[in-house]
Amino acid sequence: MNHVMPTYARVPLTLVKGEGTYVYDDQGHKYLDFVAGIAVNTLGHAHPAIVDVMCKQSATMLHCSNLYAIPQQEKLADKLAELSGLGQVFFCNSGAEANEAAIKIARKYFYDMGCSKHVVITATQSFHGRLLSTLTATGQDKVKIGFAPLPKGFKHVALNDLEALEHTIDDQTAAILLEPLQGEGGVNLADVDYLQGVRSLCDQHGILLMLDEIQTGIGRTGAMLACEHAGITPDVLTLAKGLGGGVPIGAMLASDKVAASFSAGTHGSTFGGNPLSCAVALAVLDTIEKENLLQNVRDRSVQLQAGLTSLVAQFDGLESIRGQGLLLGLLCKDEVTPVIEACRAHGLLVLSAGNHVVRFLPPLNVSHAEVAEMLVLFEASLQEVFA
Numbered sequence: 248m249n250h251v252m253p254t255y256a257r258v259p260l261t262l263v264k265g266e267g268t269y270v271y272d273d274q275g276h277k278y279l280d281f282v283a284g285i286a287v288n289t290l291g292h293a294h295p296a297i298v299d300v301m302c303k304q305s306a307t308m309l310h311c312s313n314l315y316a317i318p319q320q321e322k323l324a325d326k327l328a329e330l331s332g333l334g335q336v337f338f339c340n341s342g343a344e345a346n347e348a349a350i351k352i353a354r355k356y357f358y359d360m361g362c363s364k365h366v367v368i369t370a371t372q373s374f375h376g377r378l379l380s381t382l383t384a385t386g387q388d389k390v391k392i393g394f395a396p397l398p399k400g401f402k403h404v405a406l407n408d409l410e411a412l413e414h415t416i417d418d419q420t421a422a423i424l425l426e427p428l429q430g431e432g433g434v435n436l437a438d439v440d441y442l443q444g445v446r447s448l449c450d451q452h453g454i455l456l457m458l459d460e461i462q463t464g465i466g467r468t469g470a471m472l473a474c475e476h477a478g479i480t481p482d483v484l485t486l487a488k489g490l491g492g493g494v495p496i497g498a499m500l501a502s503d504k505v506a507a508s509f510s511a512g513t514h515g516s517t518f519g520g521n522p523l524s525c526a527v528a529l530a531v532l533d534t535i536e537k538e539n540l541l542q543n544v545r546d547r548s549v550q551l552q553a554g555l556t557s558l559v560a561q562f563d564g565l566e567s568i569r570g571q572g573l574l575l576g577l578l579c580k581d582e583v584t585p586v587i588e589a590c591r592a593h594g595l596l597v598l599s600a601g602n603h604v605v606r607f608l609p610p611l612n613v614s615h616a617e618v619a620e621m622l623v624l625f626e627a628s629l630q631e632v633f634a
């Protein structure tokens with residue numbers, strides 16, 4: 248009997264080893280990995296920079312508690328502050344925890360001002376995590392079934408509809424929480440002028456703009472943060488997934504003004520920002536810079552989109568390409584499960600985003616040759632499904 252709770256519909260595949268963009272199953276079969284642990288394995292598998300820092304840091308100190316100063320955490324906070332323009336960082340262990348911290352700080356910020364604003368507005372089709380607060384923030388009903396009573400204080404509006412958003416803001420609104428590019432919800436891009444408009448609305452109404460960059464952050468879209476494409480700085484920003492390159496870490500960044508509401512005893516996490524996870528995250532950021540991976544993301548994105556565009560022209564079952572950088576989606580006319588299964592049989596791992604979108608999330612250091620190989624495997628899989 249399997250004693251693991253069946254919260255995931257697992258595919259019949261046991262991955263036991265990874266090397267760069269390739270993974271191997273327990274039968275020795277090799278797969279090209281365009282899932283990367285759902286946007287986690289930023290540098291692919293077993294990158295020497297991560298192996299090295301894991302060995303060194305675990306031989307020195309894995310964990311010591313946030314009761315003490317942690318130099319790796321301070322250094323990582325400096326780096327994240329520098330790249331985001333936000334002065335303070337709270338560390339946790341996952342995306343949902345980072346968003347929970349964002350929701351809490353928004354409430355506390357207005358509480359400290361003696362003000363009753365507490366409602367967080369998010370987008371329909373958004374995904375913000377599986378905690379009670381974050382599944383309530385999520386703009387998809389399917390994740391909420393059976394978990395009532397849900398916490399109060401959340402509203403949802405359609406993405407890219409600035410007018411609807413403006414009408415939803417009232418004197419109870421504390422913050423707007425958005426993914427600049429929705430991942431789980433179907434690879435839906437927030438328009439640049441929409442994001443700029445949301446920034447202005449927040450300034451006008453004195454409310455907080457909070458961006459969930461858990462899937463888009465740390466280079467995934469071809470910029471370190473996706474909000475750079477719109478030239479905006481949020482008041483609060485959340486990171487996880489790609490930051491640790493495979494080691495669990497989450498971060499909630501806030502402007503100095505907002506961060507002042509989190510003082511000693513207001514929030515915490517036993518494991519959050521421990522020496523190991525912070526040392527690895529520093530190695531990830533360092534490697535992105537040294538290997539010029541943002542440029543690689545942009546180049547490989549152009550290559551992958553060009554290849555997918557010709558496949559859209561070739562196969563009737565395919566509609567269009569969406570996304571940015573190496574968070575790309577292919578909208579299909581029918582359910583995508585047969586495509587994903589055919590890919591797996593051809594030695595290619597891809598995933599879905601909703602029922603009709605195939606999602607591609609290769610490591611940021613995927614090579615030209617690997618993208619070319621992926622396109623060959625993908626075409627062969629499509630031939631089989633649409634034959």
Ligand code: PLP
Nearest residue numbers: 341342343374375376430461462
């Ligand atoms: N926010 C976004 C945008 C995500 O894509 C995810 C996970 O897919 C989360 C939050 C939740 O992150 P975690 O699964 O680490 O709790």
